[in-house]
Amino acid sequence: MKTIPDQISDIKEKLPDLTPTPPGLKAQASSYDLKTRLDWGEPALTIIDAREFESFNNSRITGAVPMPIDELVDRAKSSLEPVRDIYIYGETDQQTAEAANLLRAAGFTKVAELKGGFPAWKAIDGPIDGVVEHDNPGPDAYNVFSRLQQHAKTQKINK
Numbered sequence: 698m699k700t701i702p703d704q705i706s707d708i709k710e711k712l713p714d715l716t717p718t719p720p721g722l723k724a725q726a727s728s729y730d731l732k733t734r735l736d737w738g739e740p741a742l743t744i745i746d747a748r749e750f751e752s753f754n755n756s757r758i759t760g761a762v763p764m765p766i767d768e769l770v771d772r773a774k775s776s777l778e779p780v781r782d783i784y785i786y787g788e789t790d791q792q793t794a795e796a797a798n799l800l801r802a803a804g805f806t807k808v809a810e811l812k813g814g815f816p817a818w819k820a821i822d823g824p825i826d827g828v829v830e831h832d833n834p835g836p837d838a839y840n841v842f843s844r845l846q847q848h849a850k851t852q853k854i855n856k
Contacts, residue, residue: 722782724797726809728817731784735760742782745773747796748815752788756827758818761786766796770803779804786811786818813848820848 699707722742723730734742744761746753753763764772766787777783783805787793790812797810811818819825821844 722807722809724809726784726811728811728813728821728823730809731758731811731818732821732823742784743777744811745769745783745785745796746815747785747787747792754828756815756825758786758815759824759826766792766799769796770799773800773805774803777805780806782807782809784809784811786814788814790814813852816851817848820844820851 731744744758745764746757746761747764747766747769749765750763753761753765757763773783783800785793785796785800785808787796790810793810793812793814797808800808813820821841
Protein backbone atom coordinates (compact mmCIF):
# COMPACT_ATOMS: atom_id res chain seq x y z
CA MET A 698 0.00 0.00 0.00
CA LYS A 699 1.28 3.48 -0.95
CA THR A 700 1.95 6.13 1.61
CA ILE A 701 -0.07 9.37 1.59
CA PRO A 702 2.85 11.45 0.18
CA ASP A 703 3.26 8.90 -2.64
CA GLN A 704 -0.48 9.02 -3.38
CA ILE A 705 -0.35 12.83 -3.50
CA SER A 706 2.62 12.72 -5.88
CA ASP A 707 0.79 10.28 -8.15
CA ILE A 708 -2.27 12.55 -8.27
CA LYS A 709 -0.16 15.66 -8.97
CA GLU A 710 1.52 13.91 -11.91
CA LYS A 711 -1.87 13.20 -13.48
CA LEU A 712 -3.10 16.80 -13.22
CA PRO A 713 -2.67 19.06 -16.25
CA ASP A 714 -0.35 22.02 -15.92
CA LEU A 715 -2.76 24.95 -15.73
CA THR A 716 -0.22 27.55 -14.66
CA PRO A 717 -0.08 30.30 -17.27
CA THR A 718 3.38 31.06 -18.56
CA PRO A 719 4.77 34.04 -20.47
CA PRO A 720 5.52 33.67 -24.17
CA GLY A 721 8.86 32.17 -25.05
CA LEU A 722 11.70 33.80 -26.93
CA LYS A 723 11.51 33.74 -30.75
CA ALA A 724 14.32 34.56 -33.18
CA GLN A 725 12.05 37.17 -34.83
CA ALA A 726 10.00 38.99 -32.18
CA SER A 727 7.35 41.65 -32.58
CA SER A 728 6.92 44.61 -30.28
CA TYR A 729 3.86 42.85 -28.88
CA ASP A 730 5.96 39.78 -28.02
CA LEU A 731 8.35 41.92 -25.98
CA LYS A 732 5.57 43.99 -24.39
CA THR A 733 3.69 40.84 -23.39
CA ARG A 734 6.81 39.47 -21.78
CA LEU A 735 7.43 42.73 -19.91
CA ASP A 736 3.78 42.87 -18.81
CA TRP A 737 4.34 39.50 -17.15
CA GLY A 738 6.92 41.25 -15.01
CA GLU A 739 9.54 38.77 -16.06
CA PRO A 740 12.96 40.29 -15.37
CA ALA A 741 14.99 37.49 -16.95
CA LEU A 742 15.71 39.35 -20.16
CA THR A 743 17.87 42.17 -21.50
CA ILE A 744 16.88 44.72 -24.14
CA ILE A 745 19.83 45.97 -26.20
CA ASP A 746 19.75 49.14 -28.28
CA ALA A 747 22.38 48.69 -31.02
CA ARG A 748 21.99 52.24 -32.36
CA GLU A 749 24.52 55.02 -31.83
CA PHE A 750 24.64 56.73 -28.41
CA GLU A 751 23.01 59.91 -29.72
CA SER A 752 19.93 58.00 -30.91
CA PHE A 753 19.84 56.06 -27.64
CA ASN A 754 20.04 59.27 -25.59
CA ASN A 755 17.26 60.91 -27.60
CA SER A 756 14.74 58.13 -27.21
CA ARG A 757 14.78 54.43 -26.38
CA ILE A 758 12.71 51.54 -25.09
CA THR A 759 12.43 51.84 -21.32
CA GLY A 760 15.01 49.56 -19.73
CA ALA A 761 17.15 49.17 -22.86
CA VAL A 762 20.92 49.26 -22.50
CA PRO A 763 23.14 50.98 -25.07
CA MET A 764 25.53 48.74 -27.00
CA PRO A 765 26.34 50.37 -30.34
CA ILE A 766 26.96 47.78 -33.02
CA ASP A 767 30.70 48.53 -33.26
CA GLU A 768 31.13 47.79 -29.52
CA LEU A 769 28.33 45.24 -29.18
CA VAL A 770 30.20 41.96 -28.82
CA ASP A 771 32.80 43.26 -26.36
CA ARG A 772 30.17 44.94 -24.17
CA ALA A 773 27.85 41.94 -24.26
CA LYS A 774 30.61 39.46 -23.40
CA SER A 775 31.72 41.56 -20.44
CA SER A 776 28.26 42.02 -18.97
CA LEU A 777 25.88 39.23 -20.06
CA GLU A 778 25.70 35.48 -19.70
CA PRO A 779 25.63 33.60 -23.05
CA VAL A 780 22.28 31.99 -22.14
CA ARG A 781 20.56 35.28 -21.22
CA ASP A 782 17.36 36.09 -23.15
CA ILE A 783 18.21 39.13 -25.29
CA TYR A 784 15.92 41.35 -27.36
CA ILE A 785 17.89 43.59 -29.70
CA TYR A 786 16.94 46.45 -31.99
CA GLY A 787 18.71 48.92 -34.28
CA GLU A 788 17.87 51.78 -36.65
CA THR A 789 16.59 49.34 -39.27
CA ASP A 790 15.66 45.67 -39.48
CA GLN A 791 18.91 45.13 -41.39
CA GLN A 792 20.99 46.66 -38.58
CA THR A 793 18.99 44.64 -36.06
CA ALA A 794 19.67 41.40 -37.97
CA GLU A 795 23.37 42.24 -38.26
CA ALA A 796 23.62 42.92 -34.51
CA ALA A 797 21.73 39.72 -33.65
CA ASN A 798 24.01 37.68 -35.92
CA LEU A 799 27.10 39.19 -34.27
CA LEU A 800 25.79 38.12 -30.86
CA ARG A 801 24.90 34.64 -32.09
CA ALA A 802 28.36 34.24 -33.64
CA ALA A 803 29.87 35.30 -30.29
CA GLY A 804 28.07 32.42 -28.54
CA PHE A 805 24.85 34.05 -27.32
CA THR A 806 22.17 31.43 -27.81
CA LYS A 807 18.94 33.29 -26.99
CA VAL A 808 18.76 36.37 -29.19
CA ALA A 809 15.51 37.84 -30.54
CA GLU A 810 15.44 40.48 -33.28
CA LEU A 811 12.83 43.13 -32.50
CA LYS A 812 11.15 43.53 -35.90
CA GLY A 813 10.34 47.12 -36.80
CA GLY A 814 12.71 48.31 -34.07
CA PHE A 815 12.04 51.44 -32.10
CA PRO A 816 9.36 52.82 -34.49
CA ALA A 817 7.31 49.63 -34.06
CA TRP A 818 7.66 49.93 -30.28
CA LYS A 819 6.44 53.53 -30.40
CA ALA A 820 3.56 52.48 -32.68
CA ILE A 821 2.14 50.27 -29.92
CA ASP A 822 2.73 52.97 -27.29
CA GLY A 823 5.38 50.92 -25.55
CA PRO A 824 7.09 52.80 -22.69
CA ILE A 825 10.01 54.94 -23.81
CA ASP A 826 12.68 57.07 -22.15
CA GLY A 827 14.95 59.82 -23.40
CA VAL A 828 15.25 63.56 -23.82
CA VAL A 829 12.95 63.87 -26.83
CA GLU A 830 9.46 64.99 -25.91
CA HIS A 831 7.00 62.12 -26.01
CA ASP A 832 3.85 62.42 -28.09
CA ASN A 833 0.63 62.30 -26.16
CA PRO A 834 -1.40 59.31 -27.27
CA GLY A 835 -4.23 60.16 -29.63
CA PRO A 836 -7.84 59.09 -29.27
CA ASP A 837 -7.11 55.78 -31.00
CA ALA A 838 -4.01 54.97 -28.91
CA TYR A 839 -5.69 51.99 -27.31
CA ASN A 840 -7.31 50.76 -30.51
CA VAL A 841 -4.78 48.11 -31.52
CA PHE A 842 -6.19 47.61 -35.01
CA SER A 843 -6.04 51.33 -35.76
CA ARG A 844 -2.46 51.56 -34.45
CA LEU A 845 -1.35 48.64 -36.63
CA GLN A 846 -2.96 50.22 -39.69
CA GLN A 847 -1.16 53.50 -39.01
CA HIS A 848 2.15 51.69 -38.49
CA ALA A 849 1.69 49.80 -41.79
CA LYS A 850 1.06 53.10 -43.62
CA THR A 851 4.20 54.61 -42.07
CA GLN A 852 6.29 51.61 -43.15
CA LYS A 853 5.05 51.91 -46.76
CA ILE A 854 5.87 55.62 -46.86
CA ASN A 855 9.39 55.08 -45.47
CA LYS A 856 10.29 52.42 -48.09
